[in-house]
Amino acid sequence: MLVRFLDVLIAGLVMGGIYALAAMGLNLQYGVVRVLNMAHGDFIMLGGFAAFWLFTLLGINPLLALLVCAPLMFALGLIVHRLVYQPLRVKAQSISSFEGYSILASYGLIFILQNLVIVSWGGRLKAYSYLASPVNILGAIFAANRLVALLLTAVISIGFYLFLSRTRTGKAIRAIAQDTEVAHLMGINVDRLYGLTFSLGAVLAGMAGVILSTMFPVSATMGFSYTLIAVVVIVLGGLGNILGGLVGGLVLGIVGAVVTDLQPGLVMVAFYVMFLAILLLKPTGIFGKQGS
Amino acid sequence: MAGSVKILEGDHVTRMFGGLSAVSDVSFSLFQGEILGLIGPNGAGKTTLFNLISGATSATKGAILFRGNEITRMSIARRCHLGIARTFQTGRLFPSMTVNDNVLVASLFGKGDGKRDADARQETLELLDFVGLSDKADHLAKGLTLAAQRRLEIARALATHPAVLLLDEVLAGLTPIEVAQGVELIGRIRARGISILMVEHIMKAVMGLSDRIVVLHHGEKIAEGSPVEIASSKTVQDIYLGETL
Amino acid sequence: MQSLPQRPYKHAKNAVVSALKKWILPMAAAALSTGIFIGVPRFTAPYVIVLMTSILMYVVLSVSWTVFCAPSQYFSLGIAAFFGVGIYTYAILASALPSAPLPLLLFFAGISSSILAFFVGLTTLRIKGMYFAIFTFGLSELLRHFVMWWEVNMTGTVGRWIANLEDVIVYRYMAILAVVTVLIAYLLRRSRYGLALRSIGDGENASEHVGVNVSAVKIAVFTGSCFFTGAAGALIATRWTYIDADFAFDPIRNMFTIMMSLFGGMDLLVGPILGAVSIGTISDVVLARLPQVSRLLLGLLLVIVVLFIPQGLAGFFSSRRWLSLRARLKKEGSERGFHGRGDQG
Numbered sequence: 001m002l003v004r005f006l007d008v009l010i011a012g013l014v015m016g017g018i019y020a021l022a023a024m025g026l027n028l029q030y031g032v033v034r035v036l037n038m039a040h041g042d043f044i045m046l047g048g049f050a051a052f053w054l055f056t057l058l059g060i061n062p063l064l065a066l067l068v069c070a071p072l073m074f075a076l077g078l079i080v081h082r083l084v085y086q087p088l089r090v091k092a093q094s095i096s097s098f099e100g101y102s103i104l105a106s107y108g109l110i111f112i113l114q115n116l117v118i119v120s121w122g123g124r125l126k127a128y129s130y131l132a133s134p135v136n137i138l139g140a141i142f143a144a145n146r147l148v149a150l151l152l153t154a155v156i157s158i159g160f161y162l163f164l165s166r167t168r169t170g171k172a173i174r175a176i177a178q179d180t181e182v183a184h185l186m187g188i189n190v191d192r193l194y195g196l197t198f199s200l201g202a203v204l205a206g207m208a209g210v211i212l213s214t215m216f217p218v219s220a221t222m223g224f225s226y227t228l229i230a231v232v233v234i235v236l237g238g239l240g241n242i243l244g245g246l247v248g249g250l251v252l253g254i255v256g257a258v259v260t261d262l263q264p265g266l267v268m269v270a271f272y273v274m275f276l277a278i279l280l281l282k283p284t285g286i287f288g289k290q291g292s
Numbered sequence: 293m294a295g296s297v298k299i300l301e302g303d304h305v306t307r308m309f310g311g312l313s314a315v316s317d318v319s320f321s322l323f324q325g326e327i328l329g330l331i332g333p334n335g336a337g338k339t340t341l342f343n344l345i346s347g348a349t350s351a352t353k354g355a356i357l358f359r360g361n362e363i364t365r366m367s368i369a370r371r372c373h374l375g376i377a378r379t380f381q382t383g384r385l386f387p388s389m390t391v392n393d394n395v396l397v398a399s400l401f402g403k404g405d406g407k408r409d410a411d412a413r414q415e416t417l418e419l420l421d422f423v424g425l426s427d428k429a430d431h432l433a434k435g436l437t438l439a440a441q442r443r444l445e446i447a448r449a450l451a452t453h454p455a456v457l458l459l460d461e462v463l464a465g466l467t468p469i470e471v472a473q474g475v476e477l478i479g480r481i482r483a484r485g486i487s488i489l490m491v492e493h494i495m496k497a498v499m500g501l502s503d504r505i506v507v508l509h510h511g512e513k514i515a516e517g518s519p520v521e522i523a524s525s526k527t528v529q530d531i532y533l534g535e536t537l
Numbered sequence: 538m539q540s541l542p543q544r545p546y547k548h549a550k551n552a553v554v555s556a557l558k559k560w561i562l563p564m565a566a567a568a569l570s571t572g573i574f575i576g577v578p579r580f581t582a583p584y585v586i587v588l589m590t591s592i593l594m595y596v597v598l599s600v601s602w603t604v605f606c607a608p609s610q611y612f613s614l615g616i617a618a619f620f621g622v623g624i625y626t627y628a629i630l631a632s633a634l635p636s637a638p639l640p641l642l643l644f645f646a647g648i649s650s651s652i653l654a655f656f657v658g659l660t661t662l663r664i665k666g667m668y669f670a671i672f673t674f675g676l677s678e679l680l681r682h683f684v685m686w687w688e689v690n691m692t693g694t695v696g697r698w699i700a701n702l703e704d705v706i707v708y709r710y711m712a713i714l715a716v717v718t719v720l721i722a723y724l725l726r727r728s729r730y731g732l733a734l735r736s737i738g739d740g741e742n743a744s745e746h747v748g749v750n751v752s753a754v755k756i757a758v759f760t761g762s763c764f765f766t767g768a769a770g771a772l773i774a775t776r777w778t779y780i781d782a783d784f785a786f787d788p789i790r791n792m793f794t795i796m797m798s799l800f801g802g803m804d805l806l807v808g809p810i811l812g813a814v815s816i817g818t819i820s821d822v823v824l825a826r827l828p829q830v831s832r833l834l835l836g837l838l839l840v841i842v843v844l845f846i847p848q849g850l851a852g853f854f855s856s857r858r859w860l861s862l863r864a865r866l867k868k869e870g871s872e873r874g875f876h877g878r879g880d881q882g
Contacts (some may be wrong), residue, residue, distance in 0.1 A: 006795060036667050036670075036671070038614075038674060053728075057797075084840060084844065087844055088843070091847075092742035093387060093434075093583055096610065096666075096741075097610065098609075099666075100610050100612055100667075100670070101843055101847060103612060103667065103670050104612055104795065104799065104839070104843050105615070105839070105840050105843040105844065106790075107614060107792070107795065107839065108835075108836040108838075108839030108840040108843065109836065109838065110838070111832050111833065111835055111836025112833055112840065114832075115829045115830070115832045115833035115836065116833060118828065118829045119829050123829075129723060172599045222680065224675075225678075226673065227674075228675040230680070231671050231675075232676070235668070235671065239666075239667075243819070249697065253870035265682065265685075265687060265689070265690065267676070268675075268679055268682050268683075269679065269686075270685050271683070271808055272675065272679050275672065275808065276660060277549050277666060279661060279664070279672070280660060283668060317602060317807055321875060326659075346746060347745075348742065348746075362833070367745075368742075368745040368746055369745050369746075369748050369749060369750050369751070371746075372746055372748040373748055377746070377747075378746060380743065384733070384740045384742065384743040385739075385740070385743070386736050386743065386744075387739055387740075388735070388739055391734065393732060395731075396732065396734045397733060397736045397744070397747060397749065398747035398748065400732070400733075401733060401747060401748040401749045401750075402747055402748040403727075403748065404750075405746055412729075423579035448747060451747070451749075452747055461820060473551050488751045510575075
């Protein structure tokens with residue numbers, strides 16, 4: 001009984017950490033840049049593929065792959081923001097119009113990224129083995145990579161949280177999320193930070209993907225589910241709320257692990273039920289502000 | 293000539309955002325037929341008070357009463373049907389719709405009573421004439437000059453048959469001639485029997501139009517009285533730091 | 538003395554003219570086009586009928602998507618969910634009531650989609666913002682997984698069998714459905730609720746302030762639009778003998794519908810029709826032959842359209858820029874002609 005409980009708990013925390021990381025990136029993007037990038041999951045997928053190729057072709061272990069992927073994903077984020085979202089922002093008549101059209105554009109982005117990968121590398125699952133040796137904790141057996149993943153997601157999320165709360169750039173980013181007008185007036189280069197923030201979100205997604213790839217196979221079509229999960233997490237935690245995203249990610253991770261243990265085919269249903277519940281009870285999210 | 297019926301009342305209204313109170317324990321009355329001026333430095337809580345009255349924001353504490361009935365928890369549309377209309381400081385017209393349609397939609401839905409198409413169209417034409425926009429009826433709202441935009445907002449608000457009209461800085465940014473035309477328009481609106489609560493920074497206009505004035509500062513009501521009383525009040529002069537009233 | 542007998546005449550005449558413009562003409566046009574569509578099979582080859590059925594289905598999809606999403610600016614990313622619900626409802630009802638007439642089955646398929654739409658609307662359209670788009674984003678995939686899970690775990694059989702219908706019959710019904718959908722869309726656009734919906738898209742807060750019950754209008758129009766989506770799904774399913782969750786809830790339909798509506802132009806009624814015809818024609822062929830490349834190009838096209846021609850083809854060709862460009866080209870052309878062919882100056 002204890003073993004099963006630990007199994008589920010660790011699995012939940014591991015996945016929860018991944019979800020939290022993914023959600024953090026999406027929260028940054030939505031909270032600051034006001035873009036709900038539906039291709040976020042595909043950034044995760046690309047991170048996973050990058051780790052796969054780095055490991056398989058160059059023998060680079062995933063921990064180093066994190067360091068290699070970060071600038072790559074950052075560059076990709078900058079390019080996507082500059083080519084797609086920035087022009088949209090300039091053209092948009094209002095914030096809500098911008099949000100709407102950028103969701104449509106990001107929807108197209110999903111198809112571009114997914115099918116680029118399929119055309120280049122095929123649609124089948126790709127996996128590699130890293131630290132798969134078993135570790136025993138109180139009778140429950142896990143692959144070592146699970147625990148490494150848990151450690152990594154914890155370090156990265158906490159590190160990033162500290163970046164946002166302690167550094168000047170981090171505070172500037174949070175200022176934009178709170179009140180763009182005032183941020184302008186305070187001399188913050190809002191436009192440049194839009195690109196930076198979006199790209200940081202992409203980096204977090206990529207890292208989540210790298211960590212994911214150490215445990216599970218990657219495929220070109222995996223992005224969709226991760227976008228969906230990230231989206232449910234940020235709604236649960238409150239749109240734009242970083243802390244809410246971290247908590248929400250862990251909650252969803254544990255719920256997912258519990259449901260997988262009981263009835264594996266219904267994980268998505270469970271997430272949608274939670275989605276529904278939050279929308280009906282408190283749409284602004286657990287940590288969201290009440291009212292308008 | 294203002295009556296003695298309180299058409300709109302705020303009873304110890306408070307609105308907090310997190311730890312900050314945008315509006316703090318404000319009580320006011322708007323009498324039937326009067327023009328009540330609402331002044332105060334930027335950030336004093338005037339637009340928040342408007343939001344509380346129109347329903348765009350909910351009060352943390354206190355009550356809003358319309359014709360003696362509490363409307364504090366009512367939806368925006370419901371308050372509109374009852375007879376509260378407003379304009380917006382940032383000018384929220386329907387940009388991709390024509391001037392005519394901007395007013396038409398308000399005429400059709402403003403009272404919530406299923407008005408006939410023909411009647412609504414007729415009323416729209418009349419209102420456009422009333423504010424002087426008849427020649428621009430088929431123009432898109434987004435192409436209008438500032439003064440025309442303000443007039444359209446007013447026409448749209450009037451189309452909902454309000455008993456109370458909230459004017460949020462309708463004269464801001466206008467040339468002196470346009471301000472004078474605006475003042476004249478507001479006078480004509482009052483002549484129709486509509487009670488007006490107006491936020492305005494242009495002191496001449498506020499002093500000239502208002503029967504009474506309420507002064508807000510940091511979300512609190514710090515003074516209330518006739519224009520003469522307010523103009524000579526030391527408290528008010530202090531907060532405006534020497535601006536000629 | 539003269540005005541008295543004239544006024545009632547003028548009133549009656551005005552009433553007749555406005556009724557004509559509002560109801561009678563559009564319905565007459567609808568009846569006429571239906572007649573033309575129905576008569577077509579006598580003069581064309583069978584494969585044309587099959588192609589036209591697909592295009593007509595795409596017209597229903599794109600128009601039913603556009604009629605709500607375009608004016609309100611609430612973009613549904615999950616039309617495939619409502620399409621699939623229609624398919625499955627039809628399959629279940631058709632096998633339960635084999636002798637039921639087709640129109641009745643189609644009606645119930647449409648109703649079932651509307652019921653789903655109503656609950657989605659109740660949950661997500663009463664709150665402003667991206668929630669509607671986000672919720673519909675995963676809806677078709679959710680249903681696909683759930684139906685598959687149900688079939689595997691609860692009923693034991695995957696997919697369902699349907700009695701196949703003749704191509705010509707499917708075509709005729711689809712034509713009627715398409716015409717009705719376009720007619721309803723047209724009438725709604727010109728009605729007060731169409732106006733209200735546009736005001737919601739242009740400024741929801743302001744719309745509330747002028748007395749529009751925004752939640753009710755959004756939910757009502759969205760629910761109604763999904764009826765046609767469901768009916769179209771049910772109808773097209775009759776071309777096959779076997780359907781399953783993968784077919785019913787195929788997510789490519791989400792992308793396709795959005796693409797057609799945007800490409801054709803969301804702001805004019807003719808836009809989605811244009812998009813359906815242009816993209817629908819190449820779709821079945823190209824998608825089947827080069828699935829990944831065509832999806833890639835579709836995604837690229839969507840991004841390009843959103844960035845550069847968000848008003849779509851129809852919007853572009855009726856915009857001032859195009860009209861003035863055309864006028865300028867004509868003027869230059871006529872000037873050149875005036876100077877004579879030999880003159881190079």
